[in-house]
Amino acid sequence: MAETRSALWQDYTxxxxxxxxxxxxxxxxxxxxxxxxxxxxxxxxxxxxVYEVARHAAQAVTEFPVLVAPPVWWGVSPHHMGFAGTITLSTDTFIAVVSDICRSIGQHGFRRILILNGHGGNASVVNVIAQRLSEQKPPLWVAAATYFTMIAQDLQAIGESDFGGMSHACEMETSLMLALRPDLVHLDRAEDDMRGPWTSFFGWDMRVGGTVYYAYDMKRDTNQGVIGAPSLATTEKGQRILAAATTHVASFLREYQAMPV
Ligand SMILES: [Zn+2]
Structure with missing residues (x-):
């Protein structure tokens, strides 16, 4: 199945x-x-x-098969509920859903599972899931990562905005969407919002990890749900971001595969 190998779990018998x-x-x-x-x-x-990054990374690895499970569409987004359209899981529900998915995959004999996260609100929770699965008897060992954290250094080279410009619906995410789904991007409605943060200790920008965690409220803390500078988004930046994320995730998968489990 080498040439036409699908990366998608749901395509197989x-x-x-x-x-x-x-x-x-x-x-x-x-x-x-x-x-x-x-x-x-x-x-x-x-x-x-995150689904597109996962698919690209899976296709980039040719040394061994990599499958992409059906994505978990819903995450932990209570801080976005002040704006219409957000559908959130509670933290406990998210932990339960993702853990059950990993246990199912593990039960079928897959030994290398990577939870790849694409949402800031899930970032600390996916680590908790990996921790909890390692504590069950018998343990299930899984890795967890947030793709934009893996490419923080690349984003420093790609981004043109000031600190706070790559955070949410920002220079980064708008660029990536221009590369992936330009039909869904309405640049004429994009409005920069560079008000935050109140303290430089918060992880307010994807290029710089914060040392203090704070569960903020988007309705209170932003004008229209944006943190950052979507006006600086370009398709070319989006392509570079996709390439960087693909490279880093694929590199991790190769090292993970070489690890004893
Ligand atoms: Zn986002």
């Missing part, structure tokens, strides 16, 4: 998936969010972006 498990396939579980992304981007941004 059970005997094929059994064979893929026996062949040592890695599995990416993309987790996103359905939440407001300002007046210029659809609510699907986080799920669309």
């Amino acid at each position: 059970w005997p094929e998936l059994q064979a893929l498990a026996e062949a040592g396939a890695a599995v990416i579980v993309p987790v996103g969010a359905i939440e407001q992304h300002g007046p210029h981007l659809p609510v699907s941004v986080d799920s669309t972006c």
Whole structure:
């Protein structure tokens, strides 16, 4: 199945998936969010972006099979509920759903599972999921990562905005959507919002990790649900961001595959 290999879990039959498990396939579980992304981007941004990054990374790895599980569309987004369209899971529900998905995949014999996250509100929670699964008896070992955290250094080179310009529905996410789904981007409605943060300790920009966590409220803390500078978004930046994310996720998968599990 080398040339035409699909990366998508849902495209296979059970005997094929059994064979893929026996062949040592890695599995990416993309987790996103359905939440407001300002007046210029659809609510699907986080799920669309992480699913596309996962698909590109899976195709980039040719040394062993990589599958992409059906994405978890909903994430932990209570801080976005002040704007219409957001559909959130509670933290406990999200933990339960993603854990059950990982347990199912693990039960079929897949030994390398990566929860790949595309939403800031899920970032600390996916680490908790990996931790909890390692504590069950017998343990299930999974890796967890947020794709835009993996490319923070690349974003420093790509971004032109001031600090705070790459945060939410921002220079970064708008660029990536221009590369992936330009039909869903309404640049004429994009409005920059550079008000935050109140303290430089918060992770207010994808290029700089914060050292203090704070669960803010988008309705209170933004004008229209944007944090950043979508006006600086371009398709070319989006292509570079996609390439960087693909490279980093694929590199991790290769090192993960070489690791004893
Ligand atoms: Zn987002």
